[in-house]
Amino acid sequence: MAHAHEASDRPYHHGDLSRALVQAGRRILENEGPAALSLRAVAREAGVSPAAPYHHFKDKCDLMNAVSTEGWMELGAAVAKARSQAPDGRAAMTNIGVAYVCFARDNPALYRIMYDSACDRETMGDHPKEADSGWRHVREALIDAGADPADERELELATIGAWCAAHG
Amino acid sequence: MAHAHEASDRPYHHGDLSRALVQAGRRILENEGPAALSLRAVAREAGVSPAAPYHHFKDKCDLMNAVSTEGWMELGAAVAKARSQAPDGRAAMTNIGVAYVCFARDNPALYRIMYDSACDRETMGDHPKEADSGWRHVREALIDAGADPADERELELATIGAWCAAHG
DNA sequence: CATCTATCTGAACGTTGTCAAGATAATCTT
DNA sequence: AAGATTATCTTGACAACGTTCAGATAGATG
Numbered sequence: 001m002a003h004a005h006e007a008s009d010r011p012y013h014h015g016d017l018s019r020a021l022v023q024a025g026r027r028i029l030e031n032e033g034p035a036a037l038s039l040r041a042v043a044r045e046a047g048v049s050p051a052a053p054y055h056h057f058k059d060k061c062d063l064m065n066a067v068s069t070e071g072w073m074e075l076g077a078a079v080a081k082a083r084s085q086a087p088d089g090r091a092a093m094t095n096i097g098v099a100y101v102c103f104a105r106d107n108p109a110l111y112r113i114m115y116d117s118a119c120d121r122e123t124m125g126d127h128p129k130e131a132d133s134g135w136r137h138v139r140e141a142l143i144d145a146g147a148d149p150a151d152e153r154e155l156e157l158a159t160i161g162a163w164c165a166a167h168g
Numbered sequence: 169m170a171h172a173h174e175a176s177d178r179p180y181h182h183g184d185l186s187r188a189l190v191q192a193g194r195r196i197l198e199n200e201g202p203a204a205l206s207l208r209a210v211a212r213e214a215g216v217s218p219a220a221p222y223h224h225f226k227d228k229c230d231l232m233n234a235v236s237t238e239g240w241m242e243l244g245a246a247v248a249k250a251r252s253q254a255p256d257g258r259a260a261m262t263n264i265g266v267a268y269v270c271f272a273r274d275n276p277a278l279y280r281i282m283y284d285s286a287c288d289r290e291t292m293g294d295h296p297k298e299a300d301s302g303w304r305h306v307r308e309a310l311i312d313a314g315a316d317p318a319d320e321r322e323l324e325l326a327t328i329g330a331w332c333a334a335h336g
Numbered sequence: 337c338a339t340c341t342a343t344c345t346g347a348a349c350g351t352t353g354t355c356a357a358g359a360t361a362a363t364c365t366t
Numbered sequence: 367a368a369g370a371t372t373a374t375c376t377t378g379a380c381a382a383c384g385t386t387c388a389g390a391t392a393g394a395t396g
Contacts, residue, residue, distance in 0.1 A: 337396100338396085339394100339395080339396075340393100340394080340395075341392105341395095342391105342392090342393080342394090343390100343391080343392080343393095344389105344390080344391075344392095345388105345389085345391095346388090346389085346390095347386105347387090347388090347389105348385100348386085348387085348388105349386085349387105350383105350384095350385090351382100351383080351385105352381105352382080352383070352384100353380105353381095353382090353383100354379100354380085354381095355379085355380080356377105356378095356379085357376100357378090357379105358375105358376085358377080358378105359374105359375080359376070360373105360375075360376095361372100361373085361374075361375095362372085362373075363370100363371080363372070363373090364369105364370080364371070364372085365368105365370075365371085366367100366369085366370095
């Protein structure tokens with residue numbers, strides 16, 4: 001039977017939770033800030049029991065990483081779009097920097113989570129080889145945008161400029 | 169009575185707690201990592217009840233800020249020392265960068281706390297005007313080291329270099 | 337001395353992350 | 367088709383956390 005999982009229906013089996021949980025996480029992040037982002041709050045917001053997420057994520061950290069990853073995807077998309085809207089390489093680079101800082105400005109809570117999970121992933125040795133680290137992800141996007149390895153200086157300048165603007 | 173610790177005067181009831189708490193915090197930070205740094209753990213390590221810290225610090229956040237501040241002091245001292253050991257301005261700047269990255273490498277847990285409390289202080293509006301933000305603190309040290317405002321590029325390059333090296 | 341005030345303890349409340357057992361639904365097997 | 371299997375969700379519990387509050391204790395002050 002084509003199970004109609006409307007919002008009004010609350011069947012025992014939620015359509016696909018992992019997605020809903022990440023969305024709930026982002027909703028909480030936007031409305032109540034990073035401090036309110038707890039496993040239980042996410043489950044509450046998604047309308048499931050506090051133990052439900054454990055069938056889709058190993059840890060609280062795992063959930064946060066999922067939220068974080070979505071953030072990096074969107075940042076990557078924004079960066080790619082910014083790059084595509086500039087003619088030459090130089091202009092693309094500054095455009096990318098602007099896109100980066102705009103993203104961090106518009107989604108401060110998300111950005112904080114992104115940064116935190118990247119930090120935790122390297123401070124602890126738990127997920128050793130995931131290795132996207134987000135930062136490098138965007139960095140590669142920058143390089144892909146037309147920055148030579150020789151352009152490292154400008155590249156880092158753009159990145160740090162964005163970071164400084166976002167963090168004070 | 170049990171813990172006759174270091175040769176220190178005990179001007180008050182059970183000694184000088186606020187100091188002991190910060191030291192305990194750093195001990196935990198070094199031995200068990202940032203995740204283990206809880207208010208209760210600090211109190212436990214200092215040999216007092218879980219409620220004792222509240223007579224010296226308003227919050228958990230307040231305690232963390234104290235630990236963090238000590239970290240910034242030491243970073244500042246390391247930076248100052250590195251500066252004093254270099255002859256001209258250019259050499260001082262690179263020296264400072266090295267000192268910075270060394271500090272972050274040698275005390276990763278402390279550095280994490282330092283960064284976190286700086287972040288929280290600006291993300292939330294709670295302590296709005298403390299405004300040292302740590303980052304700028306060191307930045308001013310860099311500027312004080314001999315960097316003109318015109319040298320901003322090099323300055324930021326050094327800082328971001330240190331940051332990148334510390335964070336991946 | 338009595339008193340006051342700062343400091344510490346003990347117990348409690350609400351919340352969090354996490355796990356073990358049982359209920360329920362979708363899927364696979366025959 | 368029905369029965370067995372697997373994936374999903376709930377209930378209930380546990381320890382640990384941050385925080386508060388009513389008392390205990392000791393140094394300072396009159």
